[in-house]
Amino acid sequence: MVSLKEVMEDKIACKEHFLPGNSCCAGCGLEIALRWAMKALGPKTALVTPACCLNVVIGLWPRTAPDFPFINMAFAAGAAAGTGFDAAFKAKAARFPNQGWDEMTTLVFAGDGGTSDIGIQGLSGAAERNTNIIYCCYDNEAYMNTGVQRSSSTPHGAKTTTTIYGEKRYKKNVPAILRAHEIPYVATCSISEPLDIYEKFKKAKSIKGCKYIQILAPCPPGWGIQSEDAIEVARLAVKTGVWILYEYEKGILKLSKKSKPLLDPSKRLPLIEYLSMQKRFAHISEKEIIELQERIDFDWKKIDSEVKCIVEQPKII
Amino acid sequence: MADTEKWKAINKSRDKRPKLQEYKNWKELSPIPISLPIDGSIGITGDWRTFRPIINEGCNKCGICWMYCPEAVISKKEDGSFEINYLYCKGCGICAKECPTKNIEMKREDDLKND
């Protein structure tokens, strides 16, 4: 695991690619996620982002915040546009060898709505084709850009403008869907562990093929938390077991450092510590908390069995 | 007279192109709106603050505040200590909350006479 000191001394990693003075909210989870993703990937990255907060926080024409090639895209078109970039870089590398076109990284940075709802078709297609892109979903668990409407990534019991008495269904497990596509690398992260994000993106960059990383990125206005609590709430999501940090590489699932000890249920913090910090769970009922806890226990048992299944995947084409 | 070639300056390398494009009318515009990276893309976001983070002398230079700052306004100086760019700091308070030695204080802007 890389140390903070090492990262601060690394010339590329200490550079800031997302310039300050942009229109992200104070304490925005997305901003931390993107900041650390770009530190790992470096300047030879082309980012394409379908409609989400990221399309709007980067300012109004003619000014913008990202100091690297950045393309906005229509809502459902993120993964496919990323595929187009990848194809173009390959075509250019064929015409202009030794110019570094084969070293370009294509990063698709999308919200949970643009990934698990409207963007799922494109993402599934890109994963099935094993397109050489890194698809990163920053998960703030609702359509935050349009004013906190429910998405399929909204957790059970959460209040949104379209589920005013709490979301009835459970969060869609998109990383599991991507694991089923058997792509070379799937990982989950949280903004409370920036160095973990850094390492996972560095690893993703070194792998050829389709990589999927989902980062839990709390949204202070949407989750009903103070801006200063953004990191703490993301940390509690991990510590209570609500959000599991892991890597899935070549068919083998490996829990990350902060999540590994939580295989033991007694080590997980009580769920109420996580829920009570957020206004969106203010009216959650006892029954819903029990349902949520049952679900968390179930997810952990499944993960446990997968972690134990150490069978390496046959070579992916 | 409209300068219809003006927009082609975006083709120049980073250091040679203008930081900000200025067009007078539709004829001068680039074919599509292209934005160039600049600090303060939405303005002086320091104006957003109600509270200002101040790093105290007890700071042990661990760098945790630098790691967590969403806006990347905390930077490391030559001597290893950290300073905050108050032009863009939005006052979110994450640095103060996450500081392990509790050496960052959030002070109300109104109470501070000096900038």
Add this chain to the structure above:
Amino acid sequence: MIKSKQKDFIQKKETKIIKGNEAAAFAAKSARVQVISAYPITPQTTVVEKLSEFVDNGLMPGTQYILVESEHSVMACVIGASIAGTRTFTATSGQGIFYMHEMLHWAAGTRLPIVVAIASRGPAPPWNIWADFTDVTSQRDTGWMMSFCSAHQEIFDDILMSYKICEDSDVLLPKFVAYGGFVLSHTSKPVIIEDQDAVDAYLPPLPDEKGWPHIFIDPDRPMMHGNLIMPSGFYAEFRLKIHDAMIKAKSKITSAAREFDRVFGRNYGNGLIQEYKMDDADVGVVIYGDLALQMEEAVNQVREEGYKVGMVKLRYFRPFPTEDIVNASKKVKILGVIDRATAFGSQTGGPISGEVKSALHNIKGAPEILPIIAGLGGREVSLEQQKEQLKILIKINESGELPKDLIHGTLWHGKLEVK
């Protein structure tokens, strides 16, 4: 898999008997397109099948061929590839165009020189896979240029001309090359595939490592496209530029066609329209697509009976060749406009007839117009029916009598009636 016998196979001029779809594929290959995004849909499917064959056999070295999972992704992929600075191509039809409609606006708004072959088919429901241009004409306002092909050779030629026009730095707009589904896509005719060196000399070079002048992916020149512009900002002016570029494209279309004639020896009028025996005509028609080819023969046969008829083959719908239509129309007293497409609720029910009427508004010496709709959903329009259409116009000229079976002012010719 058939291996290419020659590693460095260079296309020499040859005549092949091929289907319209294959002609489109040969043209994309001759244009050295770099990224192709593909999804099957009848009747375009054999375009992408043929291109797959070319790519797999090593005849298009360096070209990336991607099979995506929907037409929306086809266009998104092609947009991404074009933004990154490559020459792109794809093909689709009917429902596929409708599915990618959102992305069509995006492609035109990003001013990307993408060329798309369309084997036109009728919109569903009910399912219909045969020649009907409503799929293309209904994309009228997206900012895409669009032209119609009447013959197999024209499909090959028009795709080459399209790249020349679209990639011009004053144009930079995407384009449809439309031809009738099954009628042209699946029938075979001799087509001249031109010498690769001659095509390379005619077309502009492929984009270099710097990409297009107005949009590029380059870490040393970072730029961002697509962020918000407030109503008080230049949004309206950027939109004006798209319209302006398309109007200015008319002169580029004309010069591309003239240059094509000079280099390859095939004439397409002035590029925008082709007049046939209009100069001494009393009565004329405006027609487009494969039906225009057959109408030439109808004109010839009706002329043999002593009537002075003529026709204008419309090549381009967008940009609309207003000046050329006006000049040609003033030659006749009665003008029929034959649409193989619908525009529901419009003044005539047909897209081109409505535009011709608008073009001739307030023009001194403008003819009377009879809008005609025929051949929808691939319904056969026989030579006899086309001669009948001309005779109807002649009758209007002689007696002033309009046909009795007009529906809301339009002649829906060849209606089915079960006795």
